[in-house]
Amino acid sequence: xxxxxxxxxxxxxxxxxxxxxxxxxxxxxxxxxxxxxxxxxxxxxxxxxxxxxxxxxxxxxxxxxxxxxxxxxxxxxxxxxxxxxxxxxxxxxxxxxxxxxxxxxxxxxxxxxxxxxxxxxxxxxxxxxxxxxxxxxxxxxxxxxxxxxxxxxxxxxxxxxxxxxxx
Amino acid sequence: xxxxxxxxxxxxxxxxxxxxxxxxxxxxxxxxxxxxxxxxxxxxxxxxxxxxxxxxxxxxxxxxxxxxxxxxxxxxxxxxxx
Numbered sequence: 212x213x214x215x216x217x218x219x220x221x222x223x224x225x226x227x228x229x230x231x232x233x234x235x236x237x238x239x240x241x242x243x244x245x246x247x248x249x250x251x252x253x254x255x256x257x258x259x260x261x262x263x264x265x266x267x268x269x270x271x272x273x274x275x276x277x278x279x280x281x282x283x284x285x286x287x288x289x290x291x292x293x294x295x296x297x298x299x300x301x302x303x304x305x306x307x308x309x310x311x312x313x314x315x316x317x318x319x320x321x322x323x324x325x326x327x328x329x330x331x332x333x334x335x336x337x338x339x340x341x342x343x344x345x346x347x348x349x350x351x352x353x354x355x356x357x358x359x360x361x362x363x364x365x366x367x368x369x370x371x372x373x374x375x376x377x378x
Numbered sequence: 379x380x381x382x383x384x385x386x387x388x389x390x391x392x393x394x395x396x397x398x399x400x401x402x403x404x405x406x407x408x409x410x411x412x413x414x415x416x417x418x419x420x421x422x423x424x425x426x427x428x429x430x431x432x433x434x435x436x437x438x439x440x441x442x443x444x445x446x447x448x449x450x451x452x453x454x455x456x457x458x459x460x
Contacts, residue, residue: 212422213403213421213423214404215404217423226407231411234382234411235410235411243412245392245414246392246450247397247414253444253447256397259396261384261391306424307424307425308424310425310430311430314430316430316436317425317426317427317428317429318426318427320427320436323427323433323436323440326433326437327437327440332441333444345380346380347382353383354390358390358391361390362396363394365391365396366394371396371397373397373399374400374443374444375384375387375388375391375398375399376426376427377380377383377384377402378380378423
């Protein structure tokens, strides 16, 4: 189990002083308090994956590890690729990357979702999945630009359900 | 920070009319960011779906997360038990 004590002392101090409240849902904020009820059974839903593991395809620009407040951009991943093709760029060394390097499904379970589609547990895997690099200390651009843009693309793909995974 | 980023992205996607659920690796952070639905899993950072190449465990975790999708008493934060 991951506990705050597992996080490196320096990072824990940072997290302790970090203004999470600033980005917590506030009363009256329509985005923060939105609830979308499931409209149909999962077996009829189109499902997309979103991860913050910093995965990208070899022909995509890697995430920029030098941006001070974190790289808030995203990479669009076609869902029909083999997940082991994906490369990982992560600024954060506060977690063990070896698991995902052995099996990308640990963070972006494309193979698992395809199996669930074959068994009829989900309607379909969406045509695109999305990858961010999670260590975004200053999330203003994430909240205003890149996350809404991903939401629009998911809408355009007719996605019903999204599963999100941190690292 | 990853857990906060997931929560912030998740809220935008839910707002766009898509039903969302996320995995949480740090309960304390998820309690602060309060995404609509989250499944806390007892694994180390970097292991959101448990173990590499463990198909059965990964599938169980995904199913447990999907089981939260019909819940609308948000924020929902449940724990996955092995």
